[in-house]
Each structure stands twice: as structure tokens, then as C-alpha cells.
Amino acid sequence: MDDTADSDELLVIDVAAGTTSAITTTTTTAAAAAAAAANGSIATATTTTATSAVNSISDIDVNAYLDRLRTAIKKLDRLQEYAADASRGVNIIIVTGIIGGVVFSVVWMTLMRFCAGVIIWGTLILINVTLGGVATLCAAKAGMLPDKAMQVGNSFANTEEGFDPQEEDRQTFEYLTYATGGIAAVVLLFTLVLASRIRVAIATLKVAAQAIAAMPNVLLYPLIPFVLYVGLVVYWVVVSGYLFSAGKLVETRDDVPPPGRNGTSVVGNTTYVYDMTAEPVRLTHYYYEFDNRTTFNATTCAEDPSCYYGYTWDKDLQYMAMYNLFGLLWTTQFLAGVTYVTLAGALSSFYWSSGEAANMPRRPLIESMYRCVRYHLGSIALGSFIVACVQFFRIVLEYIDRKTKDMQEGNFILRYCMSCVKCLMAYLECILKFINRNAYIIVAVEGVGYCSAAGTAVKLIITNAVTLAAVNFAGDGLIAVGRLIVVAACACCALSMADQDVYTEPVKYPETYLKSPLVPVLLSCLAAYVIASQFLAVYEMAVDTVLLSFCQDCDRNNGSPSCAPPLLLLAIGKARKGKTGGTSKVSDSDGGDGSPPRRRTARTK
Numbered sequence: 350m351d352d353t354a355d356s357d358e359l360l361v362i363d364v365a366a367g368t369t370s371a372i373t374t375t376t377t378t379a380a381a382a383a384a385a386a387a388n389g390s391i392a393t394a395t396t397t398t399a400t401s402a403v404n405s406i407s408d409i410d411v412n413a414y415l416d417r418l419r420t421a422i423k424k425l426d427r428l429q430e431y432a433a434d435a436s437r438g439v440n441i442i443i444v445t446g447i448i449g450g451v452v453f454s455v456v457w458m459t460l461m462r463f464c465a466g467v468i469i470w471g472t473l474i475l476i477n478v479t480l481g482g483v484a485t486l487c488a489a490k491a492g493m494l495p496d497k498a499m500q501v502g503n504s505f506a507n508t509e510e511g512f513d514p515q516e517e518d519r520q521t522f523e524y525l526t527y528a529t530g531g532i533a534a535v536v537l538l539f540t541l542v543l544a545s546r547i548r549v550a551i552a553t554l555k556v557a558a559q560a561i562a563a564m565p566n567v568l569l570y571p572l573i574p575f576v577l578y579v580g581l582v583v584y585w586v587v588v589s590g591y592l593f594s595a596g597k598l599v600e601t602r603d604d605v606p607p608p609g610r611n612g613t614s615v616v617g618n619t620t621y622v623y624d625m626t627a628e629p630v631r632l633t634h635y636y637y638e639f640d641n642r643t644t645f646n647a648t649t650c651a652e653d654p655s656c657y658y659g660y661t662w663d664k665d666l667q668y669m670a671m672y673n674l675f676g677l678l679w680t681t682q683f684l685a686g687v688t689y690v691t692l693a694g695a696l697s698s699f700y701w702s703s704g705e706a707a708n709m710p711r712r713p714l715i716e717s718m719y720r721c722v723r724y725h726l727g728s729i730a731l732g733s734f735i736v737a738c739v740q741f742f743r744i745v746l747e748y749i750d751r752k753t754k755d756m757q758e759g760n761f762i763l764r765y766c767m768s769c770v771k772c773l774m775a776y777l778e779c780i781l782k783f784i785n786r787n788a789y790i791i792v793a794v795e796g797v798g799y800c801s802a803a804g805t806a807v808k809l810i811i812t813n814a815v816t817l818a819a820v821n822f823a824g825d826g827l828i829a830v831g832r833l834i835v836v837a838a839c840a841c842c843a844l845s846m847a848d849q850d851v852y853t854e855p856v857k858y859p860e861t862y863l864k865s866p867l868v869p870v871l872l873s874c875l876a877a878y879v880i881a882s883q884f885l886a887v888y889e890m891a892v893d894t895v896l897l898s899f900c901q902d903c904d905r906n907n908g909s910p911s912c913a914p915p916l917l918l919l920a921i922g923k924a925r926k927g928k929t930g931g932t933s934k935v936s937d938s939d940g941g942d943g944s945p946p947r948r949r950t951a952r953t954k
Contacts, residue, residue, distance in 0.1 A: 431868045437861050438847065438869030445843040446876030453835040453877070454884035461827055461888075462558030466551045469823050473540055473547070480533035487529055491522035545921075546819040552920035553820050553899065554827065557891035559914070560699035563706040564713050567695055567891075571883050574688045578681065585677045592670050596660035678740045682733035686789055690721045690729060692887065693894045694793035700898040701794075704914025717793065728792050728799035732785045739778045746771055790897045806897070813900045824892045828885045832878065839877035843870040 435442075461468070488494055540547075561567060606614040608623035608630055615621075624633045662670070694717030702708035710716050721729075750757075750767055757764040787806035788799060795802065810817060846852075847866035855862040863869065899917055902910035910917070 434868045441869040442872045446873030449839045450877035450880035453838045454881045457831045465554040484529040487522045487526040491519050548920040550820040550823040552916040553896050556895050560696045574684045596662040679737035682736045686729035686733050689789040690793045692890045693790040696891045696894045697794045701912050731799045743774050809900045832881050835881040836877050843873040
């Protein structure tokens with residue numbers, strides 16, 4: 350009887366190593382098996398199979414996988430502990446983070462209202478004294494002063510002939526003296542020259558605090574655009590998800606060659622067969638020749654580790670995605686513009702009423718919101734559209750940059766040009782945002798269109814550049830320090846509260862015991878920072894509105910403002926004229942165009 354054997358070949362894919370090997374298993378007939386057993390071939394085959402299995406198992410680093418598993422479990426346990434501490438310390442977050450953030454933000458704005466001058470002048474004096482002291486100390490070390498007590502002494506021994514380390518140190522301190530002395534002189538000169546501008550800056554900060562105190566509800570207004578912004582983001586995510594899922598789900602394989610003209614592609618001893626009638630073209634199966642035998646392999650994506658599913662989108666879906674992205678950018682800037690115009694319209698009423706709350710409209714914030722919706726949405730849409738276009742172009746530029754990385758690696762000029770264009774577009778966006786912010790103030794104050802307001806804003810910025818620089822320097826510094834102080838104060842309160850027995854006694858208070866106060870304290874700091882940023886953003890808008898209104902008032906009246914509050918008049922050395930026992934009543938309405946309030950006839954008490 351002839352010995353016949355049927356061979357089946359299995360494709361084994363090692364996912365971890367990324368390799369593929371072929372193992373041939375032979376199924377013999379009963380007669381062939383008996384003959385092989387007689388000759389001892391079965392024992393040899395069994396030994397070979399066992400050895401191959403042991404070698405396959407030994408190729409896998411079991412200890413490494415176990416270590417990764419232990420690390421993942423530890424991280425998961427740690428995250429669970431952090432989440433438990435956050436839920437147990439929710440009272441700490443509410444009391445110190447939210448309530449404390451509100452209280453300390455209001456306290457800081459109150460301090461700026463009454464102590465802004467002391468803080469700013471004290472800071473400037475401290476800077477000048479410090480720089481002068483450093484220059485004097487360097488001069489003493491260099492031996493440039495009559496008193497040689499602090500001069501660099503002979504504490505070093507000469508290590509080489511002709512080398513004097515003391516002389517080298519004295520020269521170094523001499524250079525430092527010239528450098529620090531020059532810086533101190535320049536800072537002192539700027540302090541003296543800009544003293545009048547600094548007084549205006551201090552008065553502007555105080556008037557801004559007074560304006561917020563006259564209408565405290567403006568501090569809560571940012572909650573409205575915030576809720577709208579959250580709704581916008583949710584809407585955008587939902588639409589993006591629908592657009593993403595609207596694409597065609599196709600199979601994608603790694604390291605698979607493209608099809609040839611006849612629908613096949615040959616790589617080595619492997620032949621790939623494609624379905625050319627499908628849209629898109631897909632791989633149906635592949636086969637290879639091994640040991641003069643042909644083995645076919647079905648290519649269902651679920652069975653092939655090198656296959657995964659992905660989406661493809663046609664041009665219509667791609668255009669819709671771009672439109673959706675641009676809509677997000679435009680709407681975000683539009684909401685910011687609405688916030689600026691509304692706040693500027695309300696806060697400017699305090700300035701144009703000469704700082705007298707009795708002459709202000711009854712509901713300045715509500716009336717400003719009405720004017721914004723009734724008259725200024727077109728101007729806001731135009732200004733936000735310009736900024737959104739620049740932002741969208743920056744995103745496209747970033748996409749092009751990522752797609753041309755390989756090309757840029759070998760071309761320095763191309764890489765340099767790409768970096769320059771990206772930098773210029775970033776600066777252009779910052780400039781446009783700055784112009785828009787001031788243009789929106791003019792839109793709220795005068796009720797003009799965006800183009801006219803932008804031109805007026807640029808003119809006022811250029812003609813009052815020094816005053817604007819002084820106010821921005823002082824205001825931005827105080828606002829940054831205010832954020833840090835509010836966060837630090839809330840952190841101290843959170844740490845003190847976390848040290849109470851209710852959070853440190855696991856036996857007595859197991860439900861509120863904190864394994865670590867880190868998470869509640871950090872969340873309290875985060876909440877305090879967000880709240881302080883919202884409050885101080887309103888204050889910053891008040892400062893910009895008061896300053897630009899003051900500059901516009903001076904420009905209209907040849908340097909003699911007619912509506913400035915008393916603090917600003919004192920800062921420029923002028924007093925209001927025409928007060929003979931009566932007060933000027935400012936109209937509650939701006940005539941429907943958002944222009945500065947017109948004065949009625951003065952009435953006496």
C-alpha cells in the first residue's frame with residue numbers, strides 16, 4: 350500500500366514581534382502513522398513540536414508584561430484614591446475654592462480701589478531702591494568707592510605667576526557696576542518722566558474699581574457667555590461626531606502594496622488579489638508559495654491583526670468639516686465681542702456720568718445688552734469674522750507644516766520660511782484681537798460701525814501710546830499679582846481646613862477622612878484661579894473702557910475732558926468748572942445709537 354500524506358499549512362502571526370511564520374503539519378493515514386511509529390519518527394516529531402512550542406513561549410517576556418500589569422493596577426488604585434479624596438473634600442473645594450475665590454477677588458478689587466497708588470508707587474520705589482543698591486554694592490566690591498571695607502580682598506592665593514584673581518574679580522564687579530548703574534539710571538529716568546502718566550494710570554485703576562462698585566452685577570455677566578460657549582462646544586462636538594460617522598468605513602492594512610493593473614500585486618512569494626469593482630478598491634485575499642505548495646488565506650479584517658477599520662470622507666464631507674471648524678472659530682470670537690460691547694457699554698456710563706452713580710442709567714447692564722443686540726451685532730460679526738479668518742488660516746498653515754515635515758528636513762530655506770509665516774500670522778492675530786477689543790469699546794460708546802470704530806481706536810492708541818503703556822503696565826501687573834494672591838490665599842485656607850480633625854481622623858470620621866489633601870487643595874486652587882480670572886477680566890475691561898473714554902474725551906475737548914470723574918481730573922491737575930451748588934443730570938438714554946450720554950440742563954437743588 351502506498352504511503353500517502355495530505356499536508357495543511359497554517360499561517361501563524363506573532364502580533365508582539367510583528368512577524369509571520371509558516372508551520373506545516375502533516376496528517377498521515379493510519380498505515381503511514383503505523384510505519385512512522387515503527388521507525389520512531391513519531392517520537393522525533395513530538396520532540397520537535399514540543400521544542401518549537403517552548404521556544405515560542407520563551408520568546409515572550411512574561412515578566413515584562415506582568416510588570417506592566419502591576420504598574421497599571423497601581424496607577425488605577427491611585428486614581429481611585431484621588432477620586433475618593435476629591436469626593437470627600439468637596440466641602441473644602443466649595444468653601445475655600447468657590448466662596449473663598451469670590452471673597453478674596455472682591456477684597457483685592459477693593460484694595461485696588463483704595464490702595465492702588467500705594468501699591469504702584471511702593472513697587473516703583475522698591476524697584477529703584479533695589480537697582481540702586483545692587484549698583485552700589487557692585488561698586489563697593491570693585492573698589493570704586495572711598496570706603497574699601499567691602500572691596501574684594503586677598504582671600505585667594507596666586508595660582509599662577511602673573512595671574513591675580515582679585516584683580517579679575519574687581520574688573521568683573523566694575524563691569525557689573527556700569528551695567529546695573531545704567532539700568533538703574535534708565536528706570537529712574539522713566540519713573541520721573543512718566544510720573545504724570547503713572548498718576549493717570551492710578552486714577553484710571555481707581556475709577557474702574559468705582560465703576561464696578563456702582564454696578565456690581567457686571568461681575569456675574571460673564572456667566573452668560575460662558576454658558577453659551579459651553580453649549581457651542583457641545584453642539585460642535587455633536588456635529589463633528591455626525592460628520593465623522595458619515596464617512597465610509599473601509600478596511601485598511603499595514604504594509605500592503607497597491608493593486609496592479611490586473612488587480613493583483615506580487616511581493617516576494619506572496620500574491621495579493623484585489624476586488625477592482627469595489628468602491629473603494631479592497632483586498633479580497635492573498636496567497637503565497639512555500640515548499641512548492643500554494644496556500645490561500647482569507648482576509649477578513651476581524652481575523653487579520655494587520656487590518657483595521659477606518660473612515661474615508663468625500664470632498665463634500667471634508668468641506669462640511671472645514672465649515673464646521675470655521676463656524677466654531679467665528680462664533681467663539683463673536684461671543685467674546687458681545688461680551689466686550691456689553692460690558693463696555695455699561696461701564697462707560699459711569700465715566701460719561703462724571704463718576705456720579707446718581708446720574709447713571711437705572712439699569713446700565715440691561716440697557717447695554719439691549720443696545721448690543723439691537724444695534725451692534727453686525728459690527729461684532731465683522732470684527733469676529735476677520736479674527737476667525739486669521740485663526741483658520743493658521744490652522745491650515747499648521748496642517749501644511751505637518752504634511753511637509755519630510756520636505757522641510759532637507760530644505761533649510763523652506764523650513765525657515767514656514768516658521769516666519771507662522772510667526773507673522775501669530776503676531777497678526779494678537780494685533781487684530783487688540784484692535785478689536787478697543788474697537789468694540791468705541792462701538793459701545795459712540796454707536797458707530799466697526800470700520801469707523803477701528804479707525805478711531807487706532808488713532809487714540811497712537812496718540813496716547815505712552816499713557817496706554819503706563820496703564821497697561823500698572824493694570825496688568827496688579828491683575829497678575831491679584832490672581833496669584835487670590836490663589837495663594839485660597840490654598841492656605843484649603844490646607845488649614847484639611848488639617849481639621851474631620852479630615853484627619855480615620856476612626857472617628859471615616860466618611861470624610863482624606864488619605865492626602867493634595868487633590869482637594871489643587872481643585873480649590875483651580876476653582877479660585879478660574880473665579881479670580883473672571884472677576885479680574887471684568888476689572889481689566891473696566892480699566893480699558895475708562896481709559897479709552899478718557900482719551901476720547903480729551904481728544905474731543907482739546908485736552909480738557911468735560912466728563913471725567915474727579916479722580917482723573919485731579920490726576921491731570923484740573924478741576925471741574927461750573928458747579929454752583931447744582932449737579933448736571935446725564936440722560937439715561939443715548940438716543941438709540943450708543944453715543945456718549947448727552948447732558949441735560951443743569952438744575953439746582
